[in-house]
C-alpha cells in the first residue's frame with residue numbers, strides 16, 4: 001500500500017484525457033476515469049458512443065490506436081504493454097462477441113492462457129490435473145456443462161453459453177481488473193443471474209475491480225455498482241451512484257442530469 | 258541421367274505450379290552426410306519396417322515381415338513416376354487378412370532415387386502404413402494400389418526432408434465397397450509434388466486423398482490429385498490445407514470426375530489456403546467434371562489470412578502473438594490431419610506440424 005492511502009482507496013486504473021482513433025476517426029475524445037481497488041463501475045451510454053472501443057483500447061487491440069492521454073494500471077503505463085502482457089498484469093477483457101475458434105479446445109486454450117500468464121508473472125505453471133480441477137470447479141459454479149470444456153472454444157455455443165464461458169474463463173484466470181463488455185446482452189434471466197453471481201463471486205474483493213459496460217440496468221440488479229458513468233461521444237459526461245442507472249432507464253440518455 | 262531427363266514444363270497445364278528447377282537441383286546435388294539415424298525416423302509402432310537409403314533397401318534397419326522387396330517394371334506413363342523402376346517393395350495381402358502399422362522410411366543423402374511400390378489387397382483384407390521421407394536429394398516414388406472388394410487401406414505419408422525434392426505419385430484402383438485413405442503432410446524444407454490418380458472402379462467404393470502442405474522461405478510444394486468415379490454409390494473426399502509463409506508457394510489442384518452412369522456419387526472437396534505473410538502465395542484449383550445427373554459434390558476453395566479477431570482473443574487471454582498464431586494455424590490444418598485413423602500416427606504428424614510451426618513463427 002502506498003503511504004497516505006487507506007485500504008480500498010488505492011487507484012488501480014487511472015485513465016487521463018484518453019484519445020483514440022479507429023480507422024482514422026477519433027472515437028475516444030478525452031476520456032478520464034479512475035477506478036480504485038474494491039470498486040465496481042458501470043459504464044452506460046448510447047450505441048456507438050465508444051464503450052467497446054474503450055475496452056479494446058485498454059486491451060490493446062490492433063487498429064484501436066491511442067492518440068493522446070495516458071492510462072496507468074497498478075502504476076505501470078498500460079498502453080506500452082503488448083496485449084498478452086496486459087493480461088499477465090491482471091487485466092481481463094470480457095468480449096461483447098466472444099470469438100469461435102474451431103480446432104482449439106476450451107481446456108487447451110485456457111490452460112495455455114493461464115500458464116502463459118503465470119510464467120509472465122514468474123509463477124510456476126499448473127499441471128494438467130491441477131488445471132482440470134480448477135476448470136471443473138469454475139464450470140460448475142457458472143452452471144456450465146463439463147462437456148463444454150472439451151469442446152472447441154465457443155464453437156456452436158449459444159449466445160448465453162458464450163457469455164457464461166467468458167465468466168468461466170474469468171474465474172479460471174482470476175484477474176485483478178475485469179472490463180466486461182455487454183456481458184449481459186443476449187442472456188435469459190437464468191443466465192443473467194448466473195453471470196451476475198459469477199461476477200460477484202469472482203471479482204467482489206478488496207483487491208479487485210470491475211468495469212461493467214452495459215446497455216441495460218437489469219444486470220445492475222444483480223451486481224450493485226459503486227459508480228455509474230455515462231459515456232457519450234467518446235467521453236464520460238455524467239457520473240453518479242446506482243440511482244443514475246435507474247434514472248437513465250426511465251428517461252434515456254437525452255435528458256440532462 | 259538428370260541431364261537427359263525430360264522434365265515437365267510449366268507450359269503443361271497440370272505442371273504449371275511445379276518447381277522442376279528445385280527437382281533438378283536436388284537431383285544434381287552432391288551426396289552429403291545428413292547425420293540422420295534411420296532408427297529415429299520410425300515411429301514407436303509394432304509392425305513391419307523397411308528402410309530405403311538413397312533408394313536402396315537397407316536390411317540393417319529393416320524387418321520387412323509381410324512386405325517383400327522386389328524389382329518392378331513400371332507401366333505408368335506419368336512423366337516422373339515412369340522413372341520409378343527397379344528395386345522397390347510390394348505388399349500382397351490375402352483375403353480377410355490384416356497387416357497393420359507397416360512403416361517405410363526413405364532417407365536420402367543427395368542425388369536422385371527412384372523406388373516403385375505395389376500394394377495389392379485381396380477381398381476384405383486390411384492394411385495400414387506410414388511413410389516418412391527425410392534427408393536431402395530427389396526422392397521419386399510411384400505407389401500402385403489395388404483394393405479388391407471390401408479391402409481397406411489407411412496410409413499416412415510425411416515429407417520431412419530438410420531440403421531437396423520429393424515427388425510421389427499414387428495410382429489406385431478402388432473396388433466394390435473398398436476404402437482407401439491416404440493422408441499427406443509436407444512439413445520439411447524440400448519442394449514437393451504429391452500427385453494422385455484414384456479410380457473408384459467398384460460400386461460403393463470410398464477414396465480419400467488429402468493432407469496439409471506447410472511451406473516457408475522460397476519453398477514450393479504442391480498436390481495434384483484426380484479422383485475418378487466410374488461406378489455408382491461411390492464417395493470420395495479431398496480435404497487439403499496449405500499454409501504458406503515468407504515467399505513460399507503452396508498449390509492445391511484437385512479434381513473430381515464422375516463418369517456417365519456413376520449415379521449416387523458423393524464427392525467432397527475442400528481446398529483451403531492460409532497466408533502467414535502477404536508475400537506468400539497459395540494457388541488453388543478445384544475442378545469438377547460430372548457426367549452423371551444424380552450426384553452430390555460439395556466443394557469449397559478459399560484462401561485467407563488468420564482471423565484477427567481470434568488472434569486478439571487469444572492474446573487478450575495472455576497468449577503471446579507467436580504462440581497464438583501457431584495455435585490458430587495448427588487448428589487450420591487440424592481437419593486434414595484428423596483423417597488419420599490411428600491415434601499414435603496422428604499425434605506424430607501433429608507433432609511434426611507443431612515443430613514446423615515452432616521453427617517458423
Ligand SMILES: Nc1ncnc2c1ncn2[C@@H]1O[C@H](COP(=O)(O)OP(=O)(O)O)[C@@H](O)[C@H]1O
Nearest residue numbers: 022023027045046047048049050051052053054
Ligand atoms: N473496427 C471498427 N472499424 C470502424 N469503425 C469502428 C470500429 N469499431 C468501432 N467503430 C466505430 O466507433 C464508434 C464507437 O463504436 P463502439 O465503441 O463499438 O460503440 P459502443 O460499444 O458504445 O456501441 C462507432 O461509430 C463505430 O462505428
Ligand SMILES: [Mg+2]
Nearest residue numbers: 051052096182
Ligand atoms: Mg459495444
